[in-house]
Amino acid sequence: MFTNLWNNGKRSLVSLMKYLLLITAAFMVLYPLLGVLFASFKTKVEFFTTSSMSPPVSFLNFANIITVVREGNILQAFFNTGMMIVLACVISTFLCTMVAYVFSRFSFRGKATIDRFYTIASFVPSVIVHLIIYRDFASLQLTNKLISIVILYSGVDIISLYLYKQYFDQVSCSLDESAMLEGCSYPRIYFSILLPAMKPAITTACILKTIAIYNDFYTSSLYLGNIRKQPVMSTVLYNFIGVYSSEWNNIAAGVLIISLPMFLGFILMQKYIYKGFSDGAVKG
Amino acid sequence: MNNGYTRRKETSKRLTICVFLFIPLFLLVYIAGYPVLMMLLYSFTNWKGTLSAFQFVGIDNFVRIFTSKEYSVVFTTAIFYFCAGIIQQLLSLLFAEILSRPVLGGRVFRGFIFFPFIMNGVAVALIFRMFFTPAGSFDALLQATGHMPWIRLWITNRDTVNFVLAFIFIWKNLGYSFLIYLGVLQSVSHEYYEAATIDGANVWMQFKAITFPSIKPMIGLMGTLTIINSIGVYDIPYVLTKGNNGTHTFVTLLTVTAFKNNRFGQACAMAILILAMAMIAMLLKSLFFKEECDVY
Numbered sequence: 001m002f003t004n005l006w007n008n009g010k011r012s013l014v015s016l017m018k019y020l021l022l023i024t025a026a027f028m029v030l031y032p033l034l035g036v037l038f039a040s041f042k043t044k045v046e047f048f049t050t051s052s053m054s055p056p057v058s059f060l061n062f063a064n065i066i067t068v069v070r071e072g073n074i075l076q077a078f079f080n081t082g083m084m085i086v087l088a089c090v091i092s093t094f095l096c097t098m099v100a101y102v103f104s105r106f107s108f109r110g111k112a113t114i115d116r117f118y119t120i121a122s123f124v125p126s127v128i129v130h131l132i133i134y135r136d137f138a139s140l141q142l143t144n145k146l147i148s149i150v151i152l153y154s155g156v157d158i159i160s161l162y163l164y165k166q167y168f169d170q171v172s173c174s175l176d177e178s179a180m181l182e183g184c185s186y187p188r189i190y191f192s193i194l195l196p197a198m199k200p201a202i203t204t205a206c207i208l209k210t211i212a213i214y215n216d217f218y219t220s221s222l223y224l225g226n227i228r229k230q231p232v233m234s235t236v237l238y239n240f241i242g243v244y245s246s247e248w249n250n251i252a253a254g255v256l257i258i259s260l261p262m263f264l265g266f267i268l269m270q271k272y273i274y275k276g277f278s279d280g281a282v283k284g
Numbered sequence: 285m286n287n288g289y290t291r292r293k294e295t296s297k298r299l300t301i302c303v304f305l306f307i308p309l310f311l312l313v314y315i316a317g318y319p320v321l322m323m324l325l326y327s328f329t330n331w332k333g334t335l336s337a338f339q340f341v342g343i344d345n346f347v348r349i350f351t352s353k354e355y356s357v358v359f360t361t362a363i364f365y366f367c368a369g370i371i372q373q374l375l376s377l378l379f380a381e382i383l384s385r386p387v388l389g390g391r392v393f394r395g396f397i398f399f400p401f402i403m404n405g406v407a408v409a410l411i412f413r414m415f416f417t418p419a420g421s422f423d424a425l426l427q428a429t430g431h432m433p434w435i436r437l438w439i440t441n442r443d444t445v446n447f448v449l450a451f452i453f454i455w456k457n458l459g460y461s462f463l464i465y466l467g468v469l470q471s472v473s474h475e476y477y478e479a480a481t482i483d484g485a486n487v488w489m490q491f492k493a494i495t496f497p498s499i500k501p502m503i504g505l506m507g508t509l510t511i512i513n514s515i516g517v518y519d520i521p522y523v524l525t526k527g528n529n530g531t532h533t534f535v536t537l538l539t540v541t542a543f544k545n546n547r548f549g550q551a552c553a554m555a556i557l558i559l560a561m562a563m564i565a566m567l568l569k570s571l572f573f574k575e576e577c578d579v580y
Contacts, residue, residue, distance in 0.1 A: 014487060018382050022389075025379060026396045028455070035421035036411050052414070053424045095311070098304040108301055114309070121316035123566050125516055127535050128555035131542050132319035132326075135333060155311040180293075186300040215404045217519045218535075222543070237406045238523060248414055255407045262402055270395065273402070277460065278467040281505065 039252035047249045064253035077231040085213050088153040089206045096156050100164035122158035148223040159280045160205040167201040207276040326552040333548035345553035358534045362514050368450035369510035380465035401459030405519030412452050442529045472498045504573030511565040
């Protein structure tokens with residue numbers, strides 16, 4: 001009986017530790033965010049006179065948000081970022097699925113070589129290639145145009161390629177063959193039979209791409225450095241540091257605005273986002 | 285007639301392959317192949333990024349990275365981020381282990397731990413600039429818990445800033461490795477754990493006998509990512525400190541060298557070094573973890 005009691009006690013201790021750890025983690029994540037949330041609703045005077053952890057006088061003080069949206073060109077930035085995401089997703093979906101289709105359905109000379117090139121290319125950290133590409137884009141007058149980022153994000157990345165290849169392999173070839181006998185051409189089979197069957201994989205790949213582009217700062221600041229021409233979310237927010245050098249209440253409002261779409265998207269599509277990152281990691 | 289049909293099919297197949305692969309292969313060569321070859325060439329020159337001529341300078345650029353004081357800082361910060369990466373792996377494993385079993389509010393906790401990973405890097409840097417600023421939220425926390433003497437200028441102090449950056453690195457990236465481990469652990473049948481509990485195995489024994497073998501193949505991938513990520517840090521140090529106070533990473537310094545100082549040859553040498561390290565990490569992974577993956 002004593003061992004029973006001892007075991008029960010030990011089990012509840014372990015379970016207590018568990019919750020303690022989880023609550024600590026949640027606190028560590030939330031606490032820094034809370035300060036920013038509070039600050040974005042404070043007036044400038046209020047920000048400097050109150051503790052950063054005291055809630056604002058009113059959560060209805062939208063002055064900072066209005067200032068930032070109006071002066072920061074946030075709406076234009078949001079539209080531009082959305083535009084880049086849509087274009088890059090559409091183009092890269094077609095390109096990636098086309099490569100995956102060819103790889104999955106045909107055998108031809110040089111297939112193994114191309115496959116190996118894709119694997120080797122995935123080793124190349126994307127941050128370094130811009131040393132060369134940026135010069136080219138500049139001489140082609142592509143910098144400070146949204147298309148520059150779209151091109152850079154439209155290439156076939158190994159994760160999407162792998163996801164699609166896996167999916168194509170699951171769809172039975174007999175479907176293709178019967179369509180062939182009906183007189184369907186290869187492109188027709190790809191466009192009207194296989195592409196619609198790929199929907200789940202396309203969703204996954206596009207979610208990953210959307211998050212990558214929305215959060216991208218390195219390439220955006222390099223290629224779209226002049227925020228007066230084509231502002232996007234990251235560069236606009238970065239620019240606030242200079243504009244509102246000490247008006248942290250405004251910067252906090254900017255942080256809030258840029259984080260909000262991602263937060264809402266996360267709440268709504270949690271399941272798909274988790275699935276996207278898990279599936280993407282399988283190949284790495 | 286049958287022959288003609290087969291030939292037509294063959295032609296159509298060839299045409300489809302060519303058309304479907306043309307643009308993707310062009311982009312592959314243009315975005316990955318061509319830059320790497322050019323960088324390899326330029327890394328041995330003093331190219332200034334303009335159309336003007338350049339001279340070959342041998343391995344000077346590479347020697348400078350390893351000997352000059354300007355560059356030694358990037359190795360220090362890489363070690364900081366690498367250590368942070370290891371702590372991140374351990375923490376994410378711990379939380380994945382806890383949340384892989386039914387826990388009250390598990391979905392909410394999972395969301396909290398994961399969300400920072402998909403936050404904008406600039407936003408995260410600004411959040412922590414406010415967090416660690418004098419009299420900011422962190423100082424308020426220290427004050428509330430009675431650790432007043434610990435308060436200092438966290439970001440502008442050379443001794444603390446890299447710890448601050450390593451902390452932010454973990455804060456932001458923990459969610460990813462956590463999610464991956466969680467996925468693997470959830471695929472392990474609960475029956476193993478139940479059987480082990482009945483046989484009297486404690487938590488540690490269960491971890492050693494059930495959890496660890498199931499994540500072993502993932503550790504190789506995660507280790508590789510840790511190494512590559514510790515070199516590739518950019519957003520947060522760039523926004524937070526602009527690389528001042530000994531916080532330059534490989535990528536921030538490379539960017540400054542190339543786009544501010546116009547020393548493209550030197551920057552190309554750094555890029556080649558980054559590429560070499562990434563390649564070595566990948567090779568090590570495939571050497572050490574190949575067998576386990578096949579068995580698994």
